[in-house]
Amino acid sequence: MSILLLILPFIAAIALLATRHLPARPIALTATLANLVVTILALSTFNGDGSFNYEVSFPWVSSAGISFRLGLDGISMLMVLLTNLLAPLIVLSSFNRQYNLENRYFGLVLLMIGALNGVFMALDGLLFYVFYELALIPIYFICAIWGGANRIQITLKFFIYTFVGSLFMLVALLAVYLKTPAVALENGLPEIAHSFAWEDLVAVQLDPATAWWVMLGFFLAFAVKMPIFPFHTWQPDTYVSAPTGGTMLLSGIMLKMGVYGVVRWMVPLAPEAMQGWAPVFLGLAVTGIVYASLIAFKQSDLKRLIAYSSIAHVGLIAAGVLSWNKAGMQGGMIQMLNHGINVVGLFFVVDLLERRIGSRSLFDMGGIARSAPKFATLFMLVLLGSIAVPLTNGFAGEFLLLNGVWNYNATLGALAGPTIILGAVYMLRAYGLAMFGETTRHTSEFADIGLREWIVLGALAGFVLVFGFFPQLILNLTDGSVNKILGAVQF
Amino acid sequence: MISLLVLFFTAVIALFAGLFKKRQWLQPLALTGTGAALGFALLDINLPSAFNERYASMLQFDTFALAFTVVALLATALIFGLSRWGFRELSDTLGDNYALFLFSLCGALCMFSFTNMVMLFLGIEILSIPLYVLAGSRRDDLRSNEAALKYFLMGAFATGILLFGIALVYGSTASFDMHRIHAVITANGHSPQMLSAGILLILIGLCFKVSAVPFHMWAPDVYTGSPTMITAFMATVVKTAGFAAFYRLFSTAFAGAGEFWEIAVAMVAGLTLVLANTTAIFQVNFKRMMAYSSISHAGYLLLAILAAGQPGAGGALLYYALVYSVATVCAFACFLLVSEQNLDETFAAFNGLSKKQPLIAATMAVAMLTLAGIPPTAGFFGKYFLFAVAFERYPWLVILAVINAAISIYYYFKVIIAMYFSAEENAYEVKIPWSIRLSLAAGLILIALLTLIPSSVYNLI
Numbered sequence: 001m002s003i004l005l006l007i008l009p010f011i012a013a014i015a016l017l018a019t020r021h022l023p024a025r026p027i028a029l030t031a032t033l034a035n036l037v038v039t040i041l042a043l044s045t046f047n048g049d050g051s052f053n054y055e056v057s058f059p060w061v062s063s064a065g066i067s068f069r070l071g072l073d074g075i076s077m078l079m080v081l082l083t084n085l086l087a088p089l090i091v092l093s094s095f096n097r098q099y100n101l102e103n104r105y106f107g108l109v110l111l112m113i114g115a116l117n118g119v120f121m122a123l124d125g126l127l128f129y130v131f132y133e134l135a136l137i138p139i140y141f142i143c144a145i146w147g148g149a150n151r152i153q154i155t156l157k158f159f160i161y162t163f164v165g166s167l168f169m170l171v172a173l174l175a176v177y178l179k180t181p182a183v184a185l186e187n188g189l190p191e192i193a194h195s196f197a198w199e200d201l202v203a204v205q206l207d208p209a210t211a212w213w214v215m216l217g218f219f220l221a222f223a224v225k226m227p228i229f230p231f232h233t234w235q236p237d238t239y240v241s242a243p244t245g246g247t248m249l250l251s252g253i254m255l256k257m258g259v260y261g262v263v264r265w266m267v268p269l270a271p272e273a274m275q276g277w278a279p280v281f282l283g284l285a286v287t288g289i290v291y292a293s294l295i296a297f298k299q300s301d302l303k304r305l306i307a308y309s310s311i312a313h314v315g316l317i318a319a320g321v322l323s324w325n326k327a328g329m330q331g332g333m334i335q336m337l338n339h340g341i342n343v344v345g346l347f348f349v350v351d352l353l354e355r356r357i358g359s360r361s362l363f364d365m366g367g368i369a370r371s372a373p374k375f376a377t378l379f380m381l382v383l384l385g386s387i388a389v390p391l392t393n394g395f396a397g398e399f400l401l402l403n404g405v406w407n408y409n410a411t412l413g414a415l416a417g418p419t420i421i422l423g424a425v426y427m428l429r430a431y432g433l434a435m436f437g438e439t440t441r442h443t444s445e446f447a448d449i450g451l452r453e454w455i456v457l458g459a460l461a462g463f464v465l466v467f468g469f470f471p472q473l474i475l476n477l478t479d480g481s482v483n484k485i486l487g488a489v490q491f
Numbered sequence: 492m493i494s495l496l497v498l499f500f501t502a503v504i505a506l507f508a509g510l511f512k513k514r515q516w517l518q519p520l521a522l523t524g525t526g527a528a529l530g531f532a533l534l535d536i537n538l539p540s541a542f543n544e545r546y547a548s549m550l551q552f553d554t555f556a557l558a559f560t561v562v563a564l565l566a567t568a569l570i571f572g573l574s575r576w577g578f579r580e581l582s583d584t585l586g587d588n589y590a591l592f593l594f595s596l597c598g599a600l601c602m603f604s605f606t607n608m609v610m611l612f613l614g615i616e617i618l619s620i621p622l623y624v625l626a627g628s629r630r631d632d633l634r635s636n637e638a639a640l641k642y643f644l645m646g647a648f649a650t651g652i653l654l655f656g657i658a659l660v661y662g663s664t665a666s667f668d669m670h671r672i673h674a675v676i677t678a679n680g681h682s683p684q685m686l687s688a689g690i691l692l693i694l695i696g697l698c699f700k701v702s703a704v705p706f707h708m709w710a711p712d713v714y715t716g717s718p719t720m721i722t723a724f725m726a727t728v729v730k731t732a733g734f735a736a737f738y739r740l741f742s743t744a745f746a747g748a749g750e751f752w753e754i755a756v757a758m759v760a761g762l763t764l765v766l767a768n769t770t771a772i773f774q775v776n777f778k779r780m781m782a783y784s785s786i787s788h789a790g791y792l793l794l795a796i797l798a799a800g801q802p803g804a805g806g807a808l809l810y811y812a813l814v815y816s817v818a819t820v821c822a823f824a825c826f827l828l829v830s831e832q833n834l835d836e837t838f839a840a841f842n843g844l845s846k847k848q849p850l851i852a853a854t855m856a857v858a859m860l861t862l863a864g865i866p867p868t869a870g871f872f873g874k875y876f877l878f879a880v881a882f883e884r885y886p887w888l889v890i891l892a893v894i895n896a897a898i899s900i901y902y903y904f905k906v907i908i909a910m911y912f913s914a915e916e917n918a919y920e921v922k923i924p925w926s927i928r929l930s931l932a933a934g935l936i937l938i939a940l941l942t943l944i945p946s947s948v949y950n951l952i
Contacts, residue, residue: 061872061946064803064879126875133866144912152912156904163865164897170875171893174882 001042001054002070002121005080008035009087009114016107025095028106032087032113039084048074048477050484052123060127065177065195070121074481078333078474079120079260082340085463086252087113093348093456094245096355099146105245108138112249119257125173125196128265132221132257133166139249146243158238165224165231169261172217176269179204202268202488211272218266219281225258226314228281229288239307244351247303251310252344256336259317263332263485267324271491278322282405285319286412288312293422302360303350305430306343309386312419313339319416320401326486328404333478334471335397338385341467342394345382345460352453353434357442362430367439372448376435378457383431385464387424393464396471492552493535494528494560495600501525502593509586518926521571521589525596529564532557536951548668549610556604558809558951559735563599565937566727566816567592570720572930573824577720581628588628591621592724599732603739608657608667611736615653615700618732619646622725626717638716645699645709653696659689669744677747690745690752697740701733703789704763714782719830722778723823726785727816734792738808742799756797757888763790764895771902775837777826780902781819784862787899788815791874791892794881805952807876813948814869814941818861821934824927825855832921841909843916851923852910854931861938863903864896869941876949 012031016024047053052071060068072080091109099105115138118131136159144155173196180194180201195201206214224231239247267274292311299305317335320328352375353368354360369376381392388394398420406413439446449457467474501524508516536557545551552560570577571592578585598617605611623646627639661667663686664675675681695706702710714722745752764787771783788811795808826840828851833840845852861870874896882889941948 059946061949063806063946063950064876130866130871133871137860137865141911144908152908156901156908159904160897160900163900164894167893167897170878171882171886171890174875174879174889175886178879178883 001038002072003056004038005035005042005084005117005121006070006114008038009110009117013107013110013114016103016110020103022103024102024106028091028110029088031110032084032091035084035113035117036088039081042072043077043081043477046072046077046477048480050074050480053077055123060124063193065180065193065197066126067124067197068127069124069197070118071123072121073484074478075260075263075333075485076120078337078478079256080117082256082337083113083116083120083253086248086340086344089344089348089456089459090245090248090252092452093248093351095452096351097244099243101145105142105146108142109245109249112138112142116253116257120260123198125177125198125201125265127196129166129170129173132169132261133163135254135257136162136166139246139254142246142249143238143242147241147246148243149241150237151241154234154237154241158234161231161234162224165221168217169221172214172270173201175210175214175217176201176204176206179206179210198264204269206270206272208272211270212276215266215270215273215277218261218270219277222258222261222266223284225261226255226318227258227311228284228315228318229291229311230284232288232292232311235311236304236307239310240301240303244347247347248344251307251347252340255310255314256340259314259321259332259336262318262321263329267322268485268489271489274324274491278324279409281322282319282408282412285315285322286405286416288315289319289416289419293419293426297422297426300362302353302362302430302434303347305426306346306350309423309427310339310343312423313343313386316398316401316405316416316419319412320404323404323408324486324489325404325407326482327400327407329482329486330475330478331397331400331402331404333482334467334474335394335401337474338393338397338467341460341463342382342386345457345464346386348456348460349379349382352449352457356446359442362433364440364442365434366437366443367435368443368446369435370439371443371446374454375449375457378449378454378461379435380431381461381464382457383427385468387427388420391465391468393467393471395468492546492550493531494564495597497524497528497531498593498597498600501528502590502597505586505589505593507586509584509590514585517585517589518571518575521574521593522568524593525564525568525571529561529568532560532564536561545606549607550601550604551606552604555735555739555805555952556600558948559603559731559812560600562731562809562813562816563596563603563728565813566731566820567596567724569817569820569824569930569934570723570727572926572933573723573827574720575926576924577718577827584628588625591625595619595621595625595724596728599728602732602736605736605739606669608660608669608672608740608744611740612650612654612657614732614736615650618729619650622721622729625721625724626713628721629718632716634716635718636716638713641709641716642713649696649699649706652692652699656689656692656694656696659685659692663689669740672744673746676745683749687749687751691755693740694752694755697733697737698759701730701737701789701792702786703759703793704766704786705759707763707767707786707789710786711779711782714785715776715778719778719823719827722781723820726781726819726823730785730789730792731812731816734789734796734808734812737796738799738805741796742805746800753797756793757885760790760793760797761888761891763787763793764892768895768898772898774902777830777836777838777840777906780838780905781822781826784899784902785819787895788862790895791877794877794885794888794892797885797888798880801880803876803949804880806949807873807880809952810876810941810945810949811873814861814873814938817934817937817941818858818870821854821931821938822858822862824931824934825851825858828921828923828927833917835917838905838909839915839917841906841917842913844910846916847920848923851931854935855910856907857935857938859903859906863900865900867942869938869945872942872945872949876945
């Protein structure tokens with residue numbers, strides 16, 4: 001099952017990248033839908049007690065303790081669900097644009113999706129690292145080939161920034177790896193191998209000094225990816241210049257790699273340093289939430305506004321997870337899925353507006369609700385989810401997250417709490433400017449959404465409601481794994 | 492040993508074929524010769540034969556030597572695949588060119604298999620002297636002449652220092668034999684000051700050969716001035732030979748000679764990494780960038796020398812050398828096609844290549860990603876293995892290397908940016924000769940195999 005999730009997109013990607021004349025759109029859609037079916041099948045027989053389901057393991061470089069090992073516990077399953085739920089929608093929303101060299105575009109998107117699935121399933125440290133970096137290459141090409149103005153400088157900055165972060169993670173992984181007990185190999189070679197297996201790495205007891213450095217290394221990688229203040233500077237520019245499909249992949253799925261990395265790798269591998277580092281990390285995360293919310297206020301470019309709001313939302317997820325208690329952790333889980341749904345919906349709306357109006361500036365918009373009521377309704381639903389109104393999907397997550405941060409430290413909780421109100425204000429202000437008021441010359445002939453757009457936005461709005469009414473669906477999925485990981489890693 | 496003989500006789504036949512103007516025979520002949528040698532080397536790794544015993548205590552084709560022989564022969568075979576195109580403007584010296592390549596390769600084989608320091612010295616000379624000639628093989632090109640002269644003067648200087656070092660080590664231990672030297676050192680029967688001085692001088696001589704900072708000055712000019720085929724050979728086979736000899740000597744003869752030389756090597760490695768990478772950023776000429784890139788890779792490879800003798804260090808060196816060689820040959824092959832179309836050696840020559848020549852562009856992109864060490868390419872595993880063996884004792888150096896790996900992205904990606912994202916289009920459409928296609932395909936397959944099953948090479952030694 002887990003292998004299938006990798007192989008399907010990779011095969012489709014290679015087929016599309018190697019040829020010029022295959023029908024790219026049907027292949028991409030079929031591959032992502034097939035992956036969704038596999039995910040649902042995997043969910044149907046999933047055992048949520050915190051053990052690894054569908055585990056596969058092949059030796060890869062056995063003399064260096066590296067194996068190709070995949071498995072899914074509740075947390076991984078949730079991330080895989082997020083990836084494969086959004087993937088068909090991202091592909092479908094790309095159909096609205098005409099890209100030149102379409103085969104390459106969809107090939108790279110599929111490659112990215114395969115790599116993301118790999119990141120969330122890898123149970124071998126080096127394999128995780130390889131997938132983590134592999135995800136970076138297609139998104140780099142997507143942004144740099146099909147992006148907007150200044151794309152080359154912006155994407156190179158993005159690439160080098162994230163690559164530097166990940167390299168520090170490699171060093172940190174290496175440091176822990178060398179501390180695992182060495183085993184003599186059975187086939188008679190004189191080498192002694194350490195192990196990259198997740199359990200072996202977790203079992204290592206680090207001395208405080210090493211743990212301090214190891215955690216810093218991991219944090220640099222994940223903080224750049226999420227991004228956490230002050231490592232966020234690549235993000236707004238990259239989101240704005242990337243093509244919509246790329247922005248959706250980045251914001252909807254890729255930045256969850258950072259949060260997932262914290263939960264799966266950073267804290268379990270170096271819990272000894274958590275006591276010292278957690279206040280710093282949480283402080284940065286909360287600073288980022290406030291800072292990004294304030295900046296988002298001043299934006300008139302809708303895409304940039306959502307980019308900053310995304311920093312705030314992910315900052316809250318990070319803060320909740322790093323507070324390392326049940327409420328924060330479960331809130332982080334539920335919110336990772338929901339933020340993915342909401343942010344992809346919002347970027348889809350931006351793309352739709354940009355295609356119709358030719359501008360992303362809020363001042364060029366206005367009065368759209370009158371000519372496009374269906375669009376206005378669906379946009380409203382997604383937006384409500386994003387500002388965490390009760391009975392939408394954002395509510396339960398943000399509530400639990402704030403609860404978790406509050407339990408860790410009341411001051412930080414009090415600082416982070418009001419940003420939800422801030423978020424509501426700037427998002428509703430944007431909605432008001434765009435949808436109500438006088439029509440401008442750009443929006444006077446605004447066509448309501450077509451069938452394909454309706455499917456994408458309708459599906460996303462549907463998720464907003466479903467997960468808003470039944471957050472328990474997600475909580476049940478991750479409950480066992482979260483309990484297990486919280487129980488195993490104490491400091 | 493059979494490989495060495497096969498190569499030598501192929502070279503002699505190539506000389507005669509050139510003499511009798513059998514131009515069209517030369518490439519098949521050279522390819523068959525290297526192919527046969529490669530076959531024998533591979534056979535010997537799997538089924539150790541009596542031919543690999545020590546010859547007069549001079550040469551010993553053990554697994555280490557055979558494995559590196561395979562690396563050098565693979566790289567040379569790939570380069571010979573390009574030679575019909577790369578050598579096409581040579582007229583009457585074609586036979587000599589092939590022969591010199593092969594003779595130089597014989598020297599490399601001696602450097603892989605020596606057990607006696609005299610043989611090391613001879614190997615280096617056999618390797619170098621044909622190269623001095625080859626570097627200047629474009630007789631009417633001023634830069635080629637400059638390259639030959641510079642390479643010759645610097646090379647002679649370096650060998651002089653090396654020879655002086657060997658003499659001092661002999662003075663201290665009364666032997667040229669590696670195992671004997673090791674035995675004397677462990678039994679404390681030597682004079683330590685003289686040995687230290689000797690080892691340091693040998694170190695300097697070898698650093699010249701592998702172009703490590705501060706002994707790298709010759710490399711950029713020589714790489715840029717030499718014909719591209721020769722540059723590819725120097726960047727791959729010569730570098731591999733230098734490092735193999737370096738490793739062989741320091742893991743056998745000087746193991747246990749104290750750690751004083753490690754500090755020197757660590758400093759050299761750090762300097763090499765920082766200087767080469769920061770200088771490469773500013774290059775506009777592709778060959779010059781590759782020269783600095785090759786210097787920077789020497790910095791990474793020195794990590795293996797620092798870990799000499801530890802489990803995994805030899806394997807890491809071998810794996811890195813193979814990956815680096817294959818990727819470098821692929822890069823130079825693409826460059827050869829592109830630059831000669833445009834008469835342009837800068838990055839601008841690659842502008843818009845992905846639209847005109849998607850296959851060449853894709854190969855070049857893979858080569859650049861491999862050299863930059865970006866997962867999941869084989870280059871990443873190469874870097875990883877080196878970092879892993881050096882980390883325990885030199886964590887600061889590994890962190891420095893990691894930062895430099897990040898810097899290197901900037902200049903490797905210049906090529907990718909020109910090929911894929913540039914709006915201009917400079918690249919001509921050319922019909923690519925089948926032999927080059929074959930070489931490139933073989934290179935790509937090798938990189939893919941090395942990515943999928945790194946252990947097949949890494950576990951060899």
